[in-house]
Amino acid sequence: MSSSHRRKPLQRPFKLSRIVTAVGATLSLMGTNALYAADDPNISELQAEIARLKQALEKSQQELAAQKGGQPTTTTETQAAQPTEQPQQVAQEEEPAELGRIVVRSRNKLEALQDVPVSISVVSGKELERFQARDLGSITQRAANVSWNQGNARTSSLSIRGLGKQAQTDSMDPSVGVTVDDVSYGYNPLSSFDFYDIEQVEVARGPQGTLKGKNSSIGAITITTRRPTFESQQNYSLAMGDNNRVIANAAIGGTVIENVLAWRGSFAVDKGEGYYPNNYNRDFRFMNKDNVSGRVQFLFTPTENFDALVRLELTPKHEEYYNGWTFFTPTPTRYANGAVNTLGTDASTRLNRRWFLQRSDYSYQNDYLDNSVNQNDQRPLVTSTWGTSAVLNWQLENHILTSITAYKNFSFQARNDEGTPFDITKNGGGLVTRHDQISQEFRLSSNGGEFVDYQTGLYFLSSRNNYSSRTGFGSDAGAWFASTAQYNTLDATGEGRYLMQNALSGLEYNIPQDIHNKSTAVYGQANWHLSEPLTLTTGLRLTLEDRSNSSERSIVNQGYGADLNPYSVNGVLLGGYDASNLADPTQLALANTVAQKYFGVNYSSLSTTQLAQLNAARALRANQIGIQYGKTEAETFRKLQPTALFSPSYKFNENITGYVSLQYGEKAGIAQVVNGYDNQVKPEKTKSFEVGFKSILLDNTLTLNSNLFLTDIKDYQQAVMIYDEYTTNLNRGTSTEQLYYTSGTGNAAKVRAYGLEFDGVYSGIPHTTIRFAGAYNNAYYKEFKNAGKPPEEANTSDPYRDVSGENLPGAAKFSFNIGADYRYPVFSNAEFHSSINLAYTSKYNSDVTLSSYGWVDAYTRTDFSIGLGRRDRKFDVSLLVKNLFDDDTAQIRTWNSYVPAIPRWIGIMFTSDL
Template sequence: MTQHIHAAYRPALPFRLSPIAATLAGIALLASAPLHAADPTVSELQAEIARLKQIIAAQNPASAAPAAPPAAPAPASASAAEPAQEESQTLGEVTVRSRNRLERLQDVPLSVSVVTGKELDRLQATDIKSLTQRAANVSWNQGNQRTASLSIRGVGKQGQTEAQDPSVGLIVDGVNYAYNALSSSYDFTDVDAVEVTRGPQGTLLGKNTSVGVVNVTTRRPAFTPDASYSLTIGQQDTVLGRFAAGGPIVDGLLAYRASLSVSKGEGDIKNAYNKDITYTNKDRVSGRLQFLLTPDPSFSARIALDAQPRGGETYNGRTINTPTPAKYANGTDTNLSTDVSTRLARRWFTQQSGYSYQDDFLYGGGRNVVNNDNQRPLVTGSNGASAELNWYLGTHNITSITAYKDYHFNATNDEGTPFDVHRNAGGFWNDYRQVSQELRLSSAPGGFVDYQTGIFLMKVDNQADYRREWGNDAGAWYANRDQYNRLDANAAGRYLLQNSLDRLQMSFNSPAGVQDIRNKSAAIFAQANWHLSEPLTLTTGIRATHENRKNKGHSLVNNYGNAAELNPVSVNGVQFGGFSSDSLGQLRAGNSAAQLGVADAAANKYFGAPAGAVPGSAYAGLTDAQKRQVADAKAIRLSQVGVVFNDTEAAPFKDTLPAFVLSPSYKFSKDLTGYASWQYGEKAGISQLTNGVSNLVRKEKTNAFETGLKSALFERQLLINANLFLMNIKDYQQAVRVLDVYTTGLNNDGQNYFTTATGNVPKVQAKGLEVDGAYNGIKNVTLRFAGAYTDAKYKEFKNSAQPVENGFTGAAPYRDVSGEQLPGASKVTLNLGADYRVPVWGNKEFHASFNTAYNSRYNSDNTLSSYGWIGASSITDLAIGLGTRSQSFDVSLLVKNAFGNDAPLTRTWNTYTPAVPRWLGVVVSGKL
């Protein structure tokens, strides 16, 4: 992605390192690199260290007060007295690791944004959403830890099935995370840098991605001892603790780095049913331990272990309800037969005088609360291990990264009331595991051509179970009007109403109750930089990835609850053990003696009918009204059971996916580079079941074109990078409207039925302008800015699901949204950050920082509902503090959402997710 600094621009080395010193210096530089595991040659490390030292010496006389630019990290061997020097490098010297080499950001022939760990630390930006608020044209799409997602250039919000690859890849310390949920549940602490690369990736390393990559690099082990801490006390009983330490175990041979992060705190919305549950609380503990082994100058090994014990955070249910609109989009009256207002008006629920639709369900009860009896925090946890081995062979380097990562997710949700409608309104239970192996060979830079090539292997196993359980109020909730009136008429009917669903448990079809997902990926890749002349370089790359993806699933009842006698005989060939009767409750011909025995048991249980000598006689003795009540209870149960099917293997996806890059760049001067690029990538298709029927999703294909300039002006005080981009995506993977083969075949009435499932949109396009820059020409001030104009739309999409407001009678099963803006895509995004630092009182330093992220309006609803629009808004975080210039001690006041942005995070036609309000805290930090 980036380009190595041409030899003509490298300063001559004023000294020569011994082999051992070079190795140690190389390891130190590895520890400071903003991106992937390093694999530079010893000579490259020598040159880079020498260059950085020359810059520091030139820019920072001992008597000068250091400014605070935002960028390049210092060598890890810097002493504790050097942090101010670390930040004094000129903007044009920012280095990145996008192509596994230390390279100037200004030499990178692609759209890349870099955010340093220091910038994140100043404003306690530790979650993935905070990270993305500091880079251009990257957004975080609201959801829970499993469903939230990253977007780049407006693309990536749609689509989240367990078997689907994320559109935007995430790499942490050289390890690819192939599951979207792995980005959501962590505090990224002790971070060295975050780098965002836009466009298809894969010809250099790791797993291929179709839209872009977010790379997170943590601080690496080094042989210089250091330790740092941070303690934050804030509103909502918040306590955030961070600690990191590292140094030599055996000097020159073995070093370590350890970090620990603890985040505890309440959310801003309370659950009135259980006030100890708040939305969205913090409950995260994570630790990372790394060892660095350097037995000789030609080899290094880094072993890393990480763990996040399971903790619970309540993301789902942070929802404020509003009245359902009275009219559909065509002006006809809304069908309120299943609306909450209708259900809560039933006698069954009005008996509880302390809760009502108007006073409690709507608008958070006027108290910004929710009332959920069975809501539970979402439980997540993860463990990981990796071994990174580097061999430095003079003219070539070899890097091996072997990694394991797992993830657990467990959701127990509520329907949104204090009634026992659901013990679990639906929630995934996931156990995810991935194993990967990467092996890369890199040539030394310089000469006519330098190149990298390698292989990447990954195996994924994901066991998913979407669970649902009903409670004793569920029958009264889900019965239609006539069913409810007949059953609520007497004690026997109310007993049937209660038992119709009470304690029924299922692996529920959403999209399949249980999924056994098995993915294997194997790739070979190569990329070369052809130095055609001193200023002109042509980058070429190619990749071939073979994907083998399988998925087996079923949807079945796991527990019949309190009323197995109300089961149907069978559904879709799955036996339920009930008896056969018509809609009026009359026994059908053909019931076996055992089935008639079940009917008699029902008659005895609910109406006290004594069993007779002839099977079925007790049930036959019921009145027609009583039989109709039994039929109503059975119908309620059958309607909620929905789609069931035995173990079914979906059609596998097997294919070889190509990718390539072609990118010429021309260095007009040391501080001005122009480039163009053509990137092509593919994302694997999806092996899946839709209502028990195989529904194979085609692979997604992305062509990305880009041209840009990278400049450092006014003696490198102003850095501006700008590019124009165009991305054309074919067969974009997201939710679409498809033929429901299951229901069409089950009803067999000559009509076609449709459902919403993950599928392919024929054509999507994103185009626009991106600008990224920084300025440090004002004394003691550093400014960073980024912005983008993006036009992301459906070029062709004729089978989108209808939004809720189109639910009127006679509406088509789908609609054409060709030409419409993608959901979650703002046309304008801006980011502005500033850091002010000035020496006071001798060795003290006063500092103030802020970061503002702005986005224009976007539609938060995947069906592009007219009710889903979120207006333009901005959010600002700021900090002000005083500390020692050596950073041994600092105290700061931190304010999140300082100006109280109250734009909802999501909105539908009768709900919204409110903004996270202003939060204040005090941060004490330092180095030991």
């Protein structure tokens, strides 16, 4: 940071935060996991960098010098971040190095992580860059007890302590919030894109929201990218490797107008072929990369008491294949109770029908089950996003006033296939035509240093989402979806096969939703310094949630078989004839038209076989048209919801701090329509208790932090079996009158998670930094009596099952992470370096219904790099290997399919600070 950035530092204390940011980032020694992240494993190099920064600062900060032997005065945070010694010959340092103290922003001010009385993990940008870890899956792999649950750009989710895994719906708030550069995301898919030019990532556990941004009920991830400075900066990295993949990053910036305007431009490209080809067209490979992103920032400092940071970022539409990335296995022939599974609707039965056996080069046994993908109508996921924000800071006499205004949007399109090369599903999938998020936040922060320091604010967020789910059918769909009896009836003659083809070919129906979510909040948090060692942190937030939603289900394309429609469904007239009212001349005329089209005779002249075929085709079409209803408004969810924090901490000495934390938060309820009827989801209520300590030991070479936690959640939001009012009413008054249920988003009554987390960093070995973290986590349903049935129990009469006492899906009981970084000076100005990261996860059930076939075995993923570069970072080359030992443990398993692992990837990476 150049001297031009700060003209009168004593009069502009808020400007010192930028110096602290630079120094704190450089000193981020800690690796990933429960509280720390490795910024640069070579402590000697860090000390050299700090010395360089100090020298630059001294030239422009003479009025700050000479308080301690001619050394510049620093803020408390900067002093906490500095190592204790600054050797002149840092390249030759061979003694164990002291750990610096990392500075975090999670509580919206710069403070030493060891002084924050909650569980926070930190991952530095340097750590991520060394391994080209760009997405949340790679980032969270480097932090304990947090995971990214892979789906597509709409359905992926974050979980902390095993909570929050359940796939997100478009009307649901994220359980784990994500904030990027002061802007909170109220919609989970906004965090599905790659991140680049990162300064630091912080993971805070427990309910959040009393200090800043949007509230979240389980935890929050804060991502800070590198900001503009008045010092000229240019750097790049370029990695090339397997699958013709190219990963490129570049950043450039510096002064535009001296002391007034600075800028930074960051760009990222990630392109490459996928790991698994689509055998239908091998030019398309699953898990390809096709990303281009850019960000431009301007820092404006026109006066001593005001600055503004304006950002514009864009990820244009791009196509990536990862929906449908599934391998199939034989479906079990018996259910859990021993009953025979007839496999009536299984692919093994359908693909062995005469209709599909006409294609001699494809079979169920040799192709469908051969651990490959062969899909004719699978299309890439098309996504895009762009946004802008303005962060304005005013330095008042004893406070800082901050305004954050932001806009963010998202688009998404998926076209999915059933898994075969036949023309069965067509134009089906999800579509987000638009998602717009607008937010405004005002914060008022005290300058601190008094008996109480505090921050308070106002927050408003409004998001609008137009989502639709479309289902379409091709010319082979009739032969695929027909029941065994229907197929045998229709395939018996040419006329029947014509009926079977027309029954579904070209048919498309759509379920659009118009979702509008609004959050308005007031919040505040204070640190009460009761004595020198004792601090009490309290916080309170009140959020008014306002949620509305409307939906409908209708045919958008009749295809070839409109004349085979039912007369009406749920009161919606569909244009087919009414077989129960053929005395009506109009209905008889419609029936005659259909009979003439397919058999050349009037309806009354149909033979028994012909009538059976016509009825089978109509029933086949009616089954796939399914439910129909006009536009229906869900009941609006509107409620004032609290978030609270009570956390005393006690500093036993400079190196050991203990704390207790009590947190409470609520996740908004959901306004939703299920099968044409309102079905509101209750809000989720979380209580979290934590007790822990943070310590620096062994002459500042070992950092060891640990905590015990207990989290209880009432009305946990997830997929459940809910009352199906539509189907129940449809069958009311018939001989089969009963209550019906369907799968949908609802509430599990009670969930609990408890366990132990620990982490540490050790630098007592020359040239080496070792970081480690682990967790024991038991997340289970205390009470959940309305869970959906797994497929192996589909033959039972019960509409749902009780899984109370079972562990949550995706909640591994044990996880462990260890990373080692080694750097050794060679030649006159070069450095050899090597890094390794191992992430272990014990087995867990990946199926939302907790199927006995859903277990994923324990696995360890290892990333490794080795390289040589100049110590001034002008040039560096590394060999990079992801998944070093090619661990092939499946990511997700069901009773007849699995999602394969991402194989080993090898590349060469070049980096430079110009």
